[in-house]
Amino acid sequence: MDSVDSLVEMYHRHKRKITPQRLCIFKILQSNSSHPSAEDIYNQAKIQIGNISLKTVYQILNELAELNQLEIIDLGTGTIRYDPNVKISHQHLVCKKCSKVNDVDLKVNSKMIDLSDDALNNFKIDKIDIVLRGLCVDCFV
Numbered sequence: 001m002d003s004v005d006s007l008v009e010m011y012h013r014h015k016r017k018i019t020p021q022r023l024c025i026f027k028i029l030q031s032n033s034s035h036p037s038a039e040d041i042y043n044q045a046k047i048q049i050g051n052i053s054l055k056t057v058y059q060i061l062n063e064l065a066e067l068n069q070l071e072i073i074d075l076g077t078g079t080i081r082y083d084p085n086v087k088i089s090h091q092h093l094v095c096k097k098c099s100k101v102n103d104v105d106l107k108v109n110s111k112m113i114d115l116s117d118d119a120l121n122n123f124k125i126d127k128i129d130i131v132l133r134g135l136c137v138d139c140f141v
Contacts, residue, residue: 001069001084004030010067021045021052025060029070035081035092035101075101075131091129095136106130 002010004026008018016022024045034040042057061082064070071083075092077099091106108128134140 020049021056022060024049029084035083037079093132095139096133097139100136
C-alpha cells in the first residue's frame with residue numbers, strides 16, 4: 001500500500017474527499033502486517049475517532065481494493081482479511097489454531113508447477129496463491 005500522503009493525493013486525483021474516517025483507515029493499514037479483518041479495522045478506528053460505522057469501513061476497504069492498494073483475501077479462516085502488502089509478491093502462512101496470518105516469500109511460478117499441456121494451452125495464469133497451514137510459534141509451544 002502506498003504511503004498515507006500518496007493515498008491522499010490519489011484520492012484527490014480520483015475526486016474523492018479525504019474524510020477523517022478514510023484518513024484513520026489509511027493510517028491503520030499503513031505497514032500493517034497482521035492481515036486484519038474489517039471488524040479488526042473497525043474496532044481500531046472506533047477507538048481512534050469514534051464516529052465510524054462498520055459499513056463505512058467496508059466501503060473504504062473496497063475503494064482501496066479497487067485502487068489496487070490492498071488485496072481482499074479469503075484464507076479459509078472464516079473471515080475475509082485485508083492485505084496492504086500489494087507491492088511484493090508473496091504467499092501466506094496461516095495458523096490453523098489461532099488464525100494468525102504471516103507473509104512468506106515463496107518463489108513460485110507456473111513453470112515450477114506440474115500442469116498438463118492442456119491446462120497451460122487453455123489457460124493464462126496471472127497469479128498463484130499458495131496458503132501454507134500449520135501452527136505458529138505461539139500455538140505449538
